[in-house]
Amino acid sequence: MILYPAIDLKGGECVRLLRGEMTAATVYNPDPASQARAFQDSGCAWIHVVDLDGAFAGEAVNGAAVRSILSAVDVPVQLGGGIRSRAHIDTWLEAGISRVILGTVALRDPELVIAACRDHPGKIAVGIDARDGKVAVEGWAETSEITATDLALKFEDAGVAAIIFTDIDRDGALQGPNLEATGALARALSTPVIASGGVSSLEDLRAIAKLDGDGVAGAIVGRALYDGRVDVVGAVRALAGEAA
Template structure:
C-alpha cells in the first residue's frame, strides 16, 4: 500500500486546515520544500500536495514551489487544488508531476473530466470530497447536491487513473477515516482508491491495508502533530 504524506501550501507555507476551513488553519515552521525533503530523507516514495491558494483562485499559484520539490527529490507526486483547465494540467505534467487531481471542475463539468482523461492518459486522478454522502465543491464551500455514488457511476468509464476519497467531516479531525463510506466507493470504482481525511494512528493504516481496491492512504495532520511517527509510517509504504 502507498503512503502519501501530505503538504498543503498556503502563502508559501505548510498549513493544515480543519474540515477545509481557511479560517481555522495551523501554520507550520518548515517550508514545503524542507518538508518534502524530510519525507524523502525518511524513505517515502509518494507525496500528496494541495495548492490551497490555487483552490481559491483557480491559478497554478505555487507552481514554482512544486517544481522545486519535483526537481530536488525523486518522489511520485500527485497535485490538486483549483485545477480547472487543460493548460494547468499540462503545466503540472510538464514539470514532472505524476498525477493531477481534478475536483470541483470535474464535478461541475463531466465532459471536462472525460476529455482530460483522454488528453492525458493515466495522469488524471479524481478527487471526491463528500459530506454526508453528497459531493462538495469550490474548496468545500458549496454542496453540489450530487450523491457521491451516483456521480461515480456516471464517470466510472472515463479512464480515471486514481480516485481520492475524502470525508470532509473527518478531515483534520484525527477521528479515523470514514472506512464504511470509503469501502462503498472502492467497491463501485473502476480505478484504485486513496483514503483521505481523518487518519489518526497506525491502527488506521493497518485497517486500510485490509480493504479491497485501496491503493493508499494520505496522512497529514497526524504527522505534523506528532501522533504518527514517520519512522513507523514509512515501513507501510510499499
Template sequence: MIILPAIDIKDGNCVRLLKGDFGTVEKVAEDPFQTAAGFLKAGARYLHMVDLDGAKDAKMVNRDLFTSLARETSLKIELGGGIRTLDAVEYYLANGIERVILGSIAVKNPEFVELAVKEYGDRISVGIDAKDEMVATEGWLDTSDVHFLTLAKEMEKMGVKNIIFTDISKDGTLSGPNLEQLRAIHEAVSCDITASGGIRDIQDIRNLKRLGVWGTICGKSIYKGTLDLEEAILQAANKGDSIC
C-alpha cells in the first residue's frame, strides 16, 4: 500500500480543514517546499496536493506554486482542485505533475473525464467525496443527488484506473476512516482505491492495508503527530501484513 502525505494549499499556505469547511482553515506548516522535503526525508515517494482556492473558484489559482514544487522535488505529485478544462490537465501534466485529480467535473460533465482518460490514461484520477453517501462538489460546498457507488461504477466504465474516496464527515477529524464505505467501493469496482479522510494512527494504516486499498492519504495525523510518517510507510510496505 502507498502512503501519500498531503499538502492542501489556500492563499499560498499549507492548511487543513475540518470536514471540508472553509471556515475551519488551520495553518499547519510554514512552507510547502520545506514540508515536502520533510516528507521525502521520511521515505515518501508520493505527495497528494489540493488547490483549495481552485476547488472553490473552479479554476487554477495556485498553479505556479505546484509546478515550482514539482520542479524542486523528486516526489511524484498528484494534484486536485479547480481542474475543469483539458488545457488545465495538459498544463499540469506537462509541467511536472504526475497525476491530476478530477472531482466536481466528474459529476457535472462525465464526458470530459472520458476524454481526459482517453488522452492521458492512468495519469487521470477521479476524486469521489461523499456526504451521507452522496457525492459533494465545488469544494464540498454543494451536494449532488448521485450516490458514490453509482459514480464509481460510471467512472470505471470510462476507463478510470484510480479513485480517491473521501467520507467528508471523517475528513480532518482524526476519528478513523470509514472502513465500511471504503470496503463497499473497493468491492464495487476494479479501480485502485485511495482512502482519504479520518486517518489517525498506525492502527488505521494496518486496517486499510488489510482492506486491500491501493493507497492512503494522510494529512492532519502527520501534522498533529498522531501518526509517524516513516513508521506508516514501513508498515504499508510490509508485505507480510497484507491480505491483498
C-alpha cells in the first residue's frame, strides 16, 4: 500500500486546511519544492499535490509552485484542484504530472473523464470528496445529492487509475480516518481506492493497511506528517504492513 504525502498549495505555499475551510489554513512550508524533496528523500514513492486556490477558481492558480515541485523530485506526482477541461488535463500531463485528479468535473461532465481515461490510460484518477456521504464539489463549497458510491460506479469500466476518497469532516481534523465508509466504497468497486482524511497516527495507517483486501491501495496523509504525529519512514512501513 502506497503512502501519498500531501502538499496542498495556497498562495504558492504549502498549507493544511481544517475540514476544507480556506479560512482555516496553516502554513507549514513556504517552499513547496523543498517539502516535496524532503518527502522523496524520506522514502515516499509518490507525491500528492492539490492546488487549493485552483479548486475554487476552476483553473490552475499555483502552476508555478507545481512546476517547481516537478523540477525538484524524480518520483511521480499526482495533481488535483481546478482541472476542469481536456486542455487542463493535457497541459498537466505534458508538463510531467504522472496522474491528474478530476473532482468537480467528474460530477459535472463524466463523459470528459471517460474520454480522458481512454486517451491517457493509467493517468486519470477521480477525486470523490464526501460530506455526510454526499459528493461535495467546487472546492467543497457545494454539496450535491449524489452519493460517493453512486458517482464512483459511473467510472467502473472507464479505466480510472484510482478513486481518491476523502471524508471532508475528517480532513485535517486528526480524528482518525473513516474506515467504515472507505472500506465500503472499496468493496463496492473494482477500481482501487486511496483513503484520505483524518489520519493522526501510525495506528490509523495500520488500520488502513488492513483494508488492502477490500481494494484500498494507499493513503494520503497531510497534517499528521507536518505536525510530527507521524514520521514519513514509519508511515511508509505501516502501510507496507511492516512491524514497528
